[in-house]
Amino acid sequence: MINEFKFLDNGSLKIPTTKELEEADNGARIICLLTGKTDKGEGGWVFIAVRPSLYELFHLRCWQGAELLPEAFGEVIANGTGLPPPPDVIKRMQSRYGFDPHFSHRLIEEAKKQQKAFFMNHDALRIQDIVATLKNKEKPTKNKNKKDENF
Numbered sequence: 001m002i003n004e005f006k007f008l009d010n011g012s013l014k015i016p017t018t019k020e021l022e023e024a025d026n027g028a029r030i031i032c033l034l035t036g037k038t039d040k041g042e043g044g045w046v047f048i049a050v051r052p053s054l055y056e057l058f059h060l061r062c063w064q065g066a067e068l069l070p071e072a073f074g075e076v077i078a079n080g081t082g083l084p085p086p087p088d089v090i091k092r093m094q095s096r097y098g099f100d101p102h103f104s105h106r107l108i109e110e111a112k113k114q115q116k117a118f119f120m121n122h123d124a125l126r127i128q129d130i131v132a133t134l135k136n137k138e139k140p141t142k143n144k145n146k147k148d149e150n151f
Helices: 018-024 052-064 087-097 103-138 142-150
Strands: 030-037 043-050 074-081
Touching (some): 018 052, 030 052, 043 052, 043 087, 074 087
Antiparallel strands (some): 030 043, 043 074
């Protein structure tokens, strides 16, 4: 299940603090599937339970195509050679750990959906403020009437 995202006043996604991520390390892991070449040059795969506080660095290193040791980012929960991973391993990862091969896509889509709702709510509040301001300008004030009497 994807949690509710938090947004800053400008609509950008609020990134968890280092402290929040370290607290999440106590009970949460992000299950990732890595595929690529093993040290022996064979195709291989590894499921790793990444600690939330290390996920940003882990993701960056993967995106850069940098060599990495999965153990440095969390616990290796399954690995093997040959590509893709066997279907029974994927099913085991799904049932034991809730692994979702489409999680990144769903996460991005949910963030966009929630951000759109945030902006729509933000715009609705701005419109309400503008309407209230315009209504207040339409009402004559005592000071304005007194000034008109003096001229």
